[in-house]
Amino acid sequence: MNARLLPYVLILPVTLFLCLFFLYPFVLVAAQAFGGADGLSLDNFRDVVSYWKFPISLKNTMLLAALVVPVQLALALLMATMVNRMKKGRDLVLYIWTIPLGISDLAAGIIWLAIFEQSGFLNSMMTGLGLADGPVNFLSYQNPGMVFLAIALAEIWRATAIMLVILVAGIGLIPKEYYEAAEVFGASPWQRFLRVTLPMLRPSLQTALILRVVLAFEVFAVVAALGGTVMPVLMGEIYAYQFDLQNGGAAAAMALIVLGISIVFTVIILRVLRVPKGATI
Amino acid sequence: MAEIQIRNVAKCFGSYQALHDINLTIADQEFMVLLGASGCGKSTLLRIIAGLETQTTGEVWIGGRRIDHLPPKDRGIAMVFQNYAVFPHLTVFENIGFGLRMQKMRNDEVTRRVTRTAELMHIEQLLTRYSGELSGGQRQRVAVARALAMEPDVILMDEPLSNLDALLRLEMRAELKGVLAESNTTAIYVTHDQVEAMSLADRISVMHQGRIVQAASPVEVYRDPAERFVAGFIGNPPMNFLPARNTGAGRWAVANQVFDGPDVPATALEFAIRPEDVRPADEGLEARVRLVEPLGAHLLLTCDVGGAMFRAILDSDMTVRAGDELKLAAMPDRIRWFDPDTSLSIA
Ligand SMILES: Nc1ncnc2c1ncn2[C@@H]1O[C@H](COP(=O)(O)OP(=O)(O)OP(=O)(O)O)[C@@H](O)[C@H]1O
Ligand SMILES: [Mg+2]
Numbered sequence: 001m002n003a004r005l006l007p008y009v010l011i012l013p014v015t016l017f018l019c020l021f022f023l024y025p026f027v028l029v030a031a032q033a034f035g036g037a038d039g040l041s042l043d044n045f046r047d048v049v050s051y052w053k054f055p056i057s058l059k060n061t062m063l064l065a066a067l068v069v070p071v072q073l074a075l076a077l078l079m080a081t082m083v084n085r086m087k088k089g090r091d092l093v094l095y096i097w098t099i100p101l102g103i104s105d106l107a108a109g110i111i112w113l114a115i116f117e118q119s120g121f122l123n124s125m126m127t128g129l130g131l132a133d134g135p136v137n138f139l140s141y142q143n144p145g146m147v148f149l150a151i152a153l154a155e156i157w158r159a160t161a162i163m164l165v166i167l168v169a170g171i172g173l174i175p176k177e178y179y180e181a182a183e184v185f186g187a188s189p190w191q192r193f194l195r196v197t198l199p200m201l202r203p204s205l206q207t208a209l210i211l212r213v214v215l216a217f218e219v220f221a222v223v224a225a226l227g228g229t230v231m232p233v234l235m236g237e238i239y240a241y242q243f244d245l246q247n248g249g250a251a252a253a254m255a256l257i258v259l260g261i262s263i264v265f266t267v268i269i270l271r272v273l274r275v276p277k278g279a280t281i
Numbered sequence: 282m283a284e285i286q287i288r289n290v291a292k293c294f295g296s297y298q299a300l301h302d303i304n305l306t307i308a309d310q311e312f313m314v315l316l317g318a319s320g321c322g323k324s325t326l327l328r329i330i331a332g333l334e335t336q337t338t339g340e341v342w343i344g345g346r347r348i349d350h351l352p353p354k355d356r357g358i359a360m361v362f363q364n365y366a367v368f369p370h371l372t373v374f375e376n377i378g379f380g381l382r383m384q385k386m387r388n389d390e391v392t393r394r395v396t397r398t399a400e401l402m403h404i405e406q407l408l409t410r411y412s413g414e415l416s417g418g419q420r421q422r423v424a425v426a427r428a429l430a431m432e433p434d435v436i437l438m439d440e441p442l443s444n445l446d447a448l449l450r451l452e453m454r455a456e457l458k459g460v461l462a463e464s465n466t467t468a469i470y471v472t473h474d475q476v477e478a479m480s481l482a483d484r485i486s487v488m489h490q491g492r493i494v495q496a497a498s499p500v501e502v503y504r505d506p507a508e509r510f511v512a513g514f515i516g517n518p519p520m521n522f523l524p525a526r527n528t529g530a531g532r533w534a535v536a537n538q539v540f541d542g543p544d545v546p547a548t549a550l551e552f553a554i555r556p557e558d559v560r561p562a563d564e565g566l567e568a569r570v571r572l573v574e575p576l577g578a579h580l581l582l583t584c585d586v587g588g589a590m591f592r593a594i595l596d597s598d599m600t601v602r603a604g605d606e607l608k609l610a611a612m613p614d615r616i617r618w619f620d621p622d623t624s625l626s627i628a
Contacts, residue, residue: 175364175366177362177363177364177366178366178368180333180360180362180366181360181362181366181368181379182368182379183333183352183353183354184331184332184333184353184354184358184359184360185354185359185379185380185383185427185431186353186354186380186383186384187354187379187383191383195379196368199370199371200369200370202370275370276411277411277413277414278410278411278412278413278414279369279370279371279411279412279413280369280413
């Protein structure tokens with residue numbers, strides 16, 4: 001076969017697949033979002049944005065992402081550095097740390113519900129140890145801060161490993177000589193982390209952060225399991241529009257808004273962690 | 282003053298002993314080359330001096346101070362790595378200034394030192410570039426400049442030129458020698474290239490299987506190898522060896538000839554002579570020529586002497602062909618003798 005055509009032929013199946021199952025539905029969603037009584041309109045967007053729950057769910061989603069992602073980033077960096085220093089048992093530790101990845105987000109939410117519930121593990125433990133007189137309802141609407149923290153905790157537990165695996169792979173790619181050079185020229189372990197690991201990890205940090213931030217904007221099942229209606233988030237609102245209110249146009253508009261936010265953050269991350277030309281390994 | 286003393290240093294990796302009881306003193310401002318075949322422990326020894334590896338036993342002293350328990354930065358050393366290890370995310374300027382920044386040196390002082398060393402290494406026009414935009418030779422210069430900018434007592438180099446092409450290696454070699462001679466630092470330079478070792482070193486330490494077999498000036502290592510290994514390792518081609526039989530009173534039979542040699546009771550020794558230290562003559566070792574390789578100024582002959590392989594380097598104005606019979610006379614003061622049991626040289 002013609003060598004110039006071959007690459008295109010090889011990527012054709014994937015391209016077709018993506019067009020069929022991604023691009024086509026996307027166009028449909030966009031059409032639905034911008035569709036109105038008489039042709040093109042922004043009515044759906046106006047409706048969803050002016051609804052009283054929109055600012056609250058936007059704020060909740062953003063706050064959750066703002067708390068969860070940095071904590072996860074710090075944790076994942078710490079864990080990745082630790083794993084990389086290990087000589088023996090490294091794979092075992094990595095497997096154990098990534099177990100939560102294999103659990104669906106709804107199941108993760110339910111696990112943490114079993115902990116925080118009124119009849120859950122935490123309450124039985126506290127009464128058992130005599131720390132509390134009776135069961136406390138942590139997850140009630142009177143305790144929004146507690147609900148938020150429980151959700152954040154569950155999210156951190158569930159999805160830190162996804163950043164961890166990307167960062168472990170990235171750190172493994174940094175040649176050992178750079179650390180030795182930094183050490184010989186007087187960099188302390190912390191300075192080596194700041195001046196060698198972090199800058200040379202930028203490509204992996206980009207991938208991990210983009211993936212994690214986009215997923216954070218899509219948080220849904222954990223919130224549904226732990227917060228119910230106490231803490232509305234964007235994805236929950238999309239679900240409500242589509243299935244409770246049967247308003248496909250509004251759901252589509254919300255989905256596009258989430259997409260827009262994701263794109264904006266992706267671009268920001270790409271720019272902030274850009275590697276200058278000629279500065280790659 | 283930065284005299285380096287290595288005292289009884291040994292290193293084991295698990296059950297494998299990479300270094301055996303190394304003792305070596307390197308004088309202040311001396312240029313010492315560690316020379317040896319791949320895997321003989323050169324890098325391991327250098328890394329122990331640098332503090333990147335910990336010796337199993339023994340001590341390292343620099344400038345009268347025991348330093349083997351100190352972290353690398355407190356040893357007064359700087360290092361040039363084989364793969365340069367020039368940080369890709371920093372400009373050339375920041376690379377050269379890396380160690381100075383770590384010392385929290387004032388900005389104008391950093392600029393002064395970086396500019397000066399960059400000029401010394403002829404890379405002052407590259408200061409704003411990243412390493413991805415440099416050639417291998419330029420990266421090498423940055424690595425050397427980064428070490429020099431520290432104004433260290435001791436500079437350690439692990440095969441710094443091995444990734445450069447032959448021509449560039451020659452050029453960098455000369456330059457390195459010049460720059461280091463002016464800088465008053467003690468230098469330890471690891472290489473497996475004996476020509477490089479000869480041309481750079483004040484003294485060469487020849488290493489073999491985790492031991493230092495000889496530490497002496499380049500000429501001495503070449504002329505008076507302390508061990509058969511050194512004689513067979515140094516020189517291209519290396520020394521010729523022929524079996525010698527004792528005929529009594531310090532006379533030794535070698536092939537068809539009898540030579541004056543050491544007066545020792547042994548029944549057999551090894552006779553050794555460099556290929557360039559033989560001349561065609563009326564009287565000499567009978568050699569049958571197997572191969573003739575013209576090298577421009579010289580002819581390299583591979584011959585058969587008494588059943589052993591023997592190489593000779595002769596003037597290229599001779600006409601010799603494969604199959605010819607020659608008589609080769611060995612220059613008497615260039616003949617060396619080795620004990621076949623201990624491999625040591627016998628004076
Ligand atoms: N970290 C290590 N673990 C186990 N063995 C090692 C380690 N580092 C080196 N060795 C072994 O020690 C011996 C000496 O290694 P070293 O790197 O010092 O050799 P070298 O003389 O520098 O060789 P080269 O010229 O190839 O660089 C080798 O046999 C090597 O396999
Ligand atoms: Mg080496």
